[in-house]
Amino acid sequence: MPSIAVLNKLGDVKLTWDPTKEEEVKHARAHFEKLQQAAHIFFRIDAEGQKSDKLEIFDPSIATLICEFDPSAEIVAKPVPSGG
């Protein structure tokens, strides 16, 4: 199920929607754009997470950085980290 999981103090807050329903997709897109304005970074994650355990090669099933809203994707939104 497509969703946007936003990392926060509660762990994460997840917004899900039905991609066949226009109203819900519109609401999700608005939420995505609101997070974009709050300087969040978005990654689309694969349906099964990372598939390969071979770490010496780049695994294309790893999360992908996205800048546009994808109504069918599972997205993780995170704020920009700060140096520690």
Added chain:
Amino acid sequence: MTEEGFIGATGGSAGTTGTFTITNCTFLTGNVGIYLTNGASTNSPWITTGYEITPPTPEELEAYRLQRLKETWDSKRAEVRARRLFKRVIGEILYQRYKQRGFHEVCGRSGTRYRLRPGRKVEVMEENERDSEIVAFEYCANLPGLPLYDTMISQHLMLSASRKTEEQFKSIANKFEPWRSTLNINIATAAPFLCGAAVA
């Protein structure tokens, strides 16, 4: 704070008047005062500051205790949620490997290997050997105030998703020498010393 409720403060010298600023403190004991020490474990008598400090009532203490308990539980629940999402992001295979080894290893787009541990700096592994166990240096960048596994998710995504995010992470993070640098020794060259052999 010590068990007696005293707050340590430093500064000033003998014969001078010192100023101590106390911020973000909660007095949990009935006895409140300010002790001045000369650093040689001899304490001066109680000093009155001119301020009235009222000890908390039992009701206030109980409310404080419940508040702290709630904060602890909220924090634990958040960490459990974050760990579930971490498992979702990296997948079952790598999560089991993480549980066995105690660290999560990520291969960046640049080919650099990074090791992530909750609450610890990101370890950058030496590049000269494929399976090197030597930490070249460490990066520190986190999400303050968020669960530790959220920070790990953030580090994993930024380091592995694209070259751009990897470089962005490196530009944000502070770079440190590995804290275990004394253990980063080449066994072959160090063996004579380790075995106590005479050095010519």
